[in-house]
Amino acid sequence: MNRHRTLHWIAVHSLGLALGAMFLLPLVFVLLTAFMSDEQALTAELWPRDWRWENFAEVFVRAPMLSYLGNSLLYSGLATAFMLVSSVPVAYALSKLRWRGRNAAFLLVIAAMMLPPQVTAVPLYILWARFELTGSLWPLIIPHLFGDAFSIFLLRQFFLTIPRSYVDAAKVDGCGELGAMLRVVVPMARPGIAAAAMFCFLYTWNDFFGPLLYTGENESSWPLSVGLASFRGMHHVEWNLTMAATVLVMLPVVVLFLVAQRAFVRGITFTGVKG
């Protein structure tokens, strides 16, 4: 029995390690290729012959990476800030205020969350064209001032875990609803708010369809996603530089995750389990 257990332990842990390695390996290949010369990237060799750190500098020469980066930061930063300002009160109303029609409103939030962005693309494009904002990222940023469905959903799930008695106590102490939200619910839901902010940042950082739609013809407004997709050599795809650019685009996201891993995992868990 004991020996059987030990064998089982070894089997499960080897499998786990193998899975982990399988997921990691592509990233390792990408990183190694980013350090190779152009010629070596086209060979079967896996280890860089000489570590060409200059590849990363070369990426900035080949494409206006700083401009892409600036646009990405503008899009993700403003969208996240706007989302928080608008979605926290909505999530509060959907979780801590009692009113008729609340469940119906929540179902509409879910419906909006499920809607593929392509369904509404045509009229929204025409709308923003009328405001002469196509060609910029503003058509993607401004809507975040009016609540983001997924963020509202996530924030509401977090707010529901805060017992009502805390809110009631705050009101007995003379807080209004706004005070109860800002002084009780928001501080208590800080991990949830952090998770929602990170998901919003990540979603906009990774977004490709939206920026392609609105800025496809105006390179000066491209964020990293569109810039990276268009990153090419002159005559053939220079894989070493393309992979270096890929690493540069992945890096901020990976760092953000490693810094705030716990909030991430908790946020993801909340989207599915507590639904």
Place this chain on the structure above:
Amino acid sequence: MAPPGRSPFGRRLRVLAFMAPWIVGFTAFFAYPLLATGYFSFTSYDLLGEPAWVGLRNYAYLFAGDPVVRIAAANTVWLVVVLTVLRVVFALGVASVIARLRRGVGLVRTLCYLPALAPPVAATLAFVFLFNPGTGPVNGFLRVLGVDGPLWFNDPAWAKPALTLLTLWGCGELMIILLAALLDVPAELHEAAALDGAGAWRRFRHITIPSIAPVLLFGVVNSVIFSLQYFTQAVVAGAVASGQAEVVGSSKVLGFPDNSTLTFPAWLYQQGFHYYNMGYASAMAVLLFAFSLGFTIWLIRRMRIGVEEAA
């Protein structure tokens, strides 16, 4: 007399104030564009002139005229079926292994989740490189095993399977949700069943699966919605694998090779924003919406999300 905040009218007003951003946003960016899409789908509109009413002509072309939309729809249905099934099964498999680990749970979970974070464009570029037929490491590895690897993103028969592998690599988010659900299954249930002589498979089938059914259902619907809007990876993979120095999303490289990666949303994008057939693109959007709505209603019926408040 009640203080102003406590009267029914005051309470209504307060709810309205908190909900105001969403009411505006929902109207402007959800309700209005949905109705407008429906209207535009009955018109011919090129963005320059005024929309001209054409009745059902866009729908007639959509269902009986356009030879390309059938390919695009078939590709999307392929992705919806294959991606949904494999993504859920694979994520559940990985989560089951991690749930059984005694040591290194955090490490393995992080490693398996990491690719899910990679921006889709970056992940796609990485995969086109890794699966590059002549020089990529994947075929290099297969060669060592004595297998002649396929052309992957350059072969119409293998492009979608290659995209599938890319999606499985990024299944980390679903995996974490399923892992949390698996860890929530009471251990006593398993112990009791084991004492009754139930084997591992029967315990999985009759205890684990029913316990995590709602989460599993969430995963299925989530994957269906994800596959219905599949755009970025297909468009980028086609453009990069074609090797042409074209702007991404342009007509020459869309769906490369041989329209095998042309998805329904990609064709909608092409029709609307390259050919400026806004009316026809709207008809396609209505069809996409009908599909998504069907699944959303199904989800709400089955899961009753949040209708009962968690106390």
